[in-house]
Amino acid sequence: MQFKEYLLNVPTYRPPKPAGEGDAPIARLGANENPLGPSPLAVEAMRDVLPHVNRYSDAGSWPTRRILGAHFDIAPEQILCTNGSDEMIYMLCLAFLREGDETVMADGSFVSYGMRTLAMGGQPLRVPLRDYVHDLDAMADAITARTRLIFLCNPNNPTGTTVGSAAVARFLSRVPEDVLIVADEAYIEFAEGADTPDLLAEVRGGRRNLIVLRTFAKIYGLAGLRLGYAFGSTEVISYLDRARTVFNVNALAQAAAPAALADTEHVARVRAHAVAARARFTEELTALGLQPIPSATNFMAVKVNGDDGAIAAALLERGIMVNPIGGWGLPGHIRISFGTDEENERFFAAMREVVRGVPATV
Numbered sequence: 001m002q003f004k005e006y007l008l009n010v011p012t013y014r015p016p017k018p019a020g021e022g023d024a025p026i027a028r029l030g031a032n033e034n035p036l037g038p039s040p041l042a043v044e045a046m047r048d049v050l051p052h053v054n055r056y057s058d059a060g061s062w063p064t065r066r067i068l069g070a071h072f073d074i075a076p077e078q079i080l081c082t083n084g085s086d087e088m089i090y091m092l093c094l095a096f097l098r099e100g101d102e103t104v105m106a107d108g109s110f111v112s113y114g115m116r117t118l119a120m121g122g123q124p125l126r127v128p129l130r131d132y133v134h135d136l137d138a139m140a141d142a143i144t145a146r147t148r149l150i151f152l153c154n155p156n157n158p159t160g161t162t163v164g165s166a167a168v169a170r171f172l173s174r175v176p177e178d179v180l181i182v183a184d185e186a187y188i189e190f191a192e193g194a195d196t197p198d199l200l201a202e203v204r205g206g207r208r209n210l211i212v213l214r215t216f217a218k219i220y221g222l223a224g225l226r227l228g229y230a231f232g233s234t235e236v237i238s239y240l241d242r243a244r245t246v247f248n249v250n251a252l253a254q255a256a257a258p259a260a261l262a263d264t265e266h267v268a269r270v271r272a273h274a275v276a277a278r279a280r281f282t283e284e285l286t287a288l289g290l291q292p293i294p295s296a297t298n299f300m301a302v303k304v305n306g307d308d309g310a311i312a313a314a315l316l317e318r319g320i321m322v323n324p325i326g327g328w329g330l331p332g333h334i335r336i337s338f339g340t341d342e343e344n345e346r347f348f349a350a351m352r353e354v355v356r357g358v359p360a361t362v
């Protein structure tokens with residue numbers, strides 16, 4: 001067999017160690033999941049479909065596209081549904097990158113952008129964050145003749161920070177028309193009140209080199225179901241449609257989506273929980289002498305006085321799973337997803353022990 005060298009070199013995703021038998025229950029604060037669960041209305045909608053899963057789902061997710069179109073006031077032809085927004089990142093790289101092509105992203109942003117670029121034989125160019133925020137001027141400067149995609153994660157995972165409307169407007173005016181801007185807004189629903197640009201309006205207004213990614217995995221609490229969606233020009237959406245596997249979105253996900261969208265009370269409850277947790281985390285981490293990064297999301301990152309991997313391992317020994325993000329371009333930092341109130345208090349107690357006990361190695 002002839003393996004592709006560049007695919008062999010892509011690191012595989014290794015989930016943190018699962019809890020062994022007899023271990024205390026693990027608080028999963030490592031994957032930015034929704035600790036309050038899915039909407040009960042979405043669960044009910046899935047139950048109705050369960051006896052019918054002998055049938056294939058709608059191949060193009062057209063009912064879901066139409067519902068999303070009505071909800072967001074955009075034509076269904078400008079929407080594409082995927083098996084999680086991660087699949088959309090994969091499809092974008094598949095559709096736009098030839099071997100040796102470049103993608104531009106922040107150094108300290110969602111890992112999939114780099115991994116999927118490498119999987120296509122492309123070259124990720126990583127631009128340092130400035131004060132934990134995307135440096136959009138430097139990112140625009142990094143564009144070369146080989147750049148095909150430029151990733152803007154807003155709010156950014158793993159820092160939780162946002163870039164404002166003015167900086168994004170300048171960026172949009174600087175990116176050449178033949179470079180596709182991928183605005184990943186996985187956490188945008190948590191950022192209410194923050195100065196974030198209305199990029200959906202840009203797509204509605206006819207901008208061709210912009211695609212906006214959203215997901216049901218975060219505020220809607222449907223991470224395990226796998227459903228993402230994107231808004232773009234009809235030209236880009238119909239092009240990407242060719243890179244899709246036929247039944248990419250399963251029947252349960254398509255059943256859950258309208259119910260999850262309609263349950264605005266659940267969404268408001270999840271958002272309020274995250275806003276309250278941000279205040280608690282800021283207070284507790286500051287009291288430990290740390291400087292948490294101000295977050296507009298359902299997680300928070302913080303520089304720890306030590307090796308991030310060692311701190312995360314020490315927390316895991318205490319039943320708390322967090323994400324060490326040294327490998328994401330932020331050495332000495334961990335990212336903590338907000339859990340239930342009880343899980344958050346367990347984290348604070350464990351963190352007090354760990355911060356005082358683990359020797360500094362960086």
Ligand SMILES: Cc1ncc(COP(=O)(O)O)c(C=O)c1O
Pocket residue numbers: 031032083084085086087110153156157184186214215216217223226227228
């Ligand atoms: C910024 C960002 N984009 C995309 C994703 C992938 O989301 P999904 O579960 O819809 O594939 C994540 C998941 O953590 C994320 O943080």
